Amino acid sequence: MTAVRPASPLQPLADGSVVVPAREQQRHNRGEESPHGEMDYRTPAERDRGRLGYSEYLRRLAGVTQVVSPELASAQMHSRSSHTHKVAMIAREIADHIVRSLPHNEKWNDVVITNGGLDIAACEAAGLAHDIGHPPFGHAGEDALDNYLTGHKVPDGFEGNAQTFRTVTRLDRIKGTTEFGLNLTDVTLAAILKYPYAKKHPYDNEDNRKFGAYLDDAERLAQVRASVLGLREGEEDPGRQTLEASIMDLADDVAYAIHDLEDFLAAGLIDVGLVKQDINASLGHAGITPQQRISKDFSGAKFTAKGNAFAPPPVFVKSTTKHRDRYEPYFNDRDYAAALHDVDNFLNRLKDPDTQDYGMNLRLLLRVFVSDFFKAIELDAHPPYKDGPSVFLTSEAWHQMQVLKSITRHYLVSRPRMGSMQRAQTRTIEILMDGLADWICSDPKEHSLPPTLLVIFALNQVELPTNPDKLPHDEVLRPEHYRALADYVCTMSDSEALMRSQWLAGTEVPGSFRLALS
Helix, strand or coil, X not given: CCCCCCCCCCEECCCCCEECHHHHHXXXXXXXXXXXXXXXXXXXXXXXXXXXXXXXXXXXXXXXCCCCCCCCCCCCCCCHHHHHHHHHHHHHHHHHHHHHHHHHCHHHHHHHHHCCEECHHHXXXXXXXXXXCCCCCHHHHHHHHHHHHHHCCCCCCCCHHHHHHHHHHHHCCCCCCCCCCCCCCHHHHHHHCCCCCECCCCCCCHHHCCCCECHHHXXXXXXXXXXXXXXXXXXXXXCCCCHHHHHHHHHHHHHHHHHHHXXXXXXXXXXXXXXXXXXXXXXXXXCCCHHHHHHCCCCCCCCCCCCCCCCCCCHHHHHHHHHHHHHCCCCCHHHHHHHHHHHHHHHHCCCCCCCXXXXXXXXXXXXXXXXXXXXXXXXXXXXXXXXXXXXXXXXXHHHHHHHHHHHHHHHHHCCHHHHHHHHHHHHHHHHHHHHHHHHHCCCCCHHHCCHHHHHHHHHCCCCCCCCCCCCCHHHCCCHHHHHHHHHHHCCCCHHHHHHHHHHHHCCCCCCHHHHHHX
């Protein structure tokens, strides 16, 4: 006789999400009570999605760098905003796929029960929010602000993910009286936390560069995590992403590996010949012969990232050191070699960029990767590597994704032609921060300062400094002043940051029209 499995304790919500009833209240907890209309039948996380959809900080991302600044890119290329909406869409599709699979997959069902449920709308909302704290100029702006703040004794510096958590819990407000920002549910806030911990000691250690909350937001992070994970008082946080956060993070990887790469291949900004040359060199470096590639026998691959100043290892070989350190034991030489071979085949099938249907050909080829990635989604209570996610790709697809991400990272972002642009972006941030710091130390009349700057200082509960002796700003301002100035910079688009830096440097005088917009 076949054993009858007991009914699942998961209960459906109106949007198709599922929840363990005993955990529902904790997962949907907010910083303060938020009554909704009698005819509002949305789930709590769907209301979160609406709040984020109307956020001024989200609208700002249309003018913020993804990889290339929107001011320098064609309308067909992704801005941080279009990337964000794509991440939200992919996150929703992954979550929906998992929920629809639960009746047919006992293991997945058990993982979702252990996690208290799976909220589809929270995954989508987290996709909308995940980059909301990014400064002007994307990662170049992030590095510039981090260097500036740490250089002015702000111990946790700047981090885009931590700024996102700060924005939705403190700076971007659903109403003027709340102390909880957009007052999102804990399940959505936890889903935003790609790095589910605050800045760790030692602060200057490169291994601690990424984190999910600044030190003065750490208590709120701990409250959110305890609520969603159902931790008892004194119980240690395991430090891993929630199910929803794993889905958002995977969606972000798919968008970066596929859609951002599509932009730069279509625009001719990546030298495909050079990528193929390096892939072939890397496979040769690993001992893979042409005959082994024909038979698809990669079992003997051995990548060793050794080289010297005159003959450094190929880019894809050099990447294996990071992958091995970060993703052991999931990363392996055989699947990495197979992934390099598969990506090389994809590049070989690309048509001449000058042909009329090149863009369509490119999209169709990349669509195969997307389809394969969805087929390769795995859900497991045991992560594939230390502190890894519960939702991830099976090994073959995961290695393909690492190779695709490396192409954008090494053949566009790290190239000399991007270096000049990023240097200019860095100087813009430095001039902007110095100019703002000098301005608030000049004892200005409050009405002469930008209204948004005054609002940010008020939200941070920081008073403007007094400086009767006209001392330099680094002798007057405290870390909390610099943190508030960075918060203000993160209200700007690329073009506004450049414009204001020019005003503050005195290289451009604003006209009356621009002043009206300020």
